[in-house]
Amino acid sequence: xxxxxxxxxxxxxxxxxxxxxxxxxxxxxxxxxxxxxxxxxxxxxxxxxxxxxxxxxxxxxxxxxxxxxxxxxxxxxxxxxxxxxxxxxxxxxxxxxxxxxxxxxxxxxxxxxxxxxxxxxxxxxxxxxxxxxxxxxxxxxxxxxxxxxxxxxxxxxxxxxxxxxxxxxxxxxxxxxxxxxxxxxxxxxxxxxxxxxxxxxxxxx
Amino acid sequence: xxxxxxxxxxxxxxxxxxxxxxxxxxxxxxxxxxxxxxxxxxxxxxxxxxxxxxxxxxxxxxxxxxxxxxxxxxxxxxxxxxxxxxxxxxxxxxxxxxxxxxxxxxxxxxxxxxxxxxxxxxx
Numbered sequence: 195x196x197x198x199x200x201x202x203x204x205x206x207x208x209x210x211x212x213x214x215x216x217x218x219x220x221x222x223x224x225x226x227x228x229x230x231x232x233x234x235x236x237x238x239x240x241x242x243x244x245x246x247x248x249x250x251x252x253x254x255x256x257x258x259x260x261x262x263x264x265x266x267x268x269x270x271x272x273x274x275x276x277x278x279x280x281x282x283x284x285x286x287x288x289x290x291x292x293x294x295x296x297x298x299x300x301x302x303x304x305x306x307x308x309x310x311x312x313x314x315x316x317x318x319x320x321x322x323x324x325x326x327x328x329x330x331x332x333x334x335x336x337x338x339x340x341x342x343x344x345x346x347x348x349x350x351x352x353x354x355x356x357x358x359x360x361x362x363x364x365x366x367x368x369x370x371x372x373x374x375x376x377x378x379x380x381x382x383x384x385x386x387x388x389x390x391x392x393x394x395x396x397x398x399x
Numbered sequence: 400x401x402x403x404x405x406x407x408x409x410x411x412x413x414x415x416x417x418x419x420x421x422x423x424x425x426x427x428x429x430x431x432x433x434x435x436x437x438x439x440x441x442x443x444x445x446x447x448x449x450x451x452x453x454x455x456x457x458x459x460x461x462x463x464x465x466x467x468x469x470x471x472x473x474x475x476x477x478x479x480x481x482x483x484x485x486x487x488x489x490x491x492x493x494x495x496x497x498x499x500x501x502x503x504x505x506x507x508x509x510x511x512x513x514x515x516x517x518x519x520x521x522x
Contacts, residue, residue: 230502237506
């Protein structure tokens, strides 16, 4: 079955590719399975943080000594808005609007880059206040958790810039909108993980 | 998470009365109807408001006893909104939903047991 761009979202199967056993795009099934497994990875990191944060050596630095909630709230807002620009990029390619696709992809990458820059600034401040990865259990679990998340965001930014580059060179036609959708799924997942981290790590005392 | 009966189909509008676009439903249960751009912006505004409420609640001392419950509830609402609408899990195949929920439930189950084993709830 072949559908046109005006008929909304697409899977490879619908776009005339060979049929799959599930009737769904294999790439999309793989991405959802990957995201399901990522829940376990971040679950482990968040649990470790929750377990360790109140068990540091007495007298050493604690979360309340270093956290700047207002700063992190702005970072969270930036990442949340990047999910909006990502979904607008997907909507743009699905209707064949490649100019807006590039605008929204670039906007998403810039917002993601801003988030990572904010995280690096936060790390620098914490370091200058005496919190290092080896300082205590809180420091170790905090830097590992947020560092892993930051690495995921950085990989997402690189994928977004790759998509932008492909689009500029005309190698991302409308019928390949699923590529944008897959990167979008990864990006939104990174966002939902931060929603959980922001609450459990920063806001809950 | 939306149930199958609550999902939009070509013959039936989305239960939220929402604007949806797109066409077909395949045999795997995929409903290819995604929200419009206007709807996406409305959803983003809702998420921004919830985030603002979270930060506000953090600074209100009079509700300190309920802080954890309120923050967890707001966090779950944001999580479900992003996964349902931005990741299209509400509109896509049931298989995708099952794959993701399997990982999520397994993670919550396993790590709740781990944290309980280490008696974190007492500290």
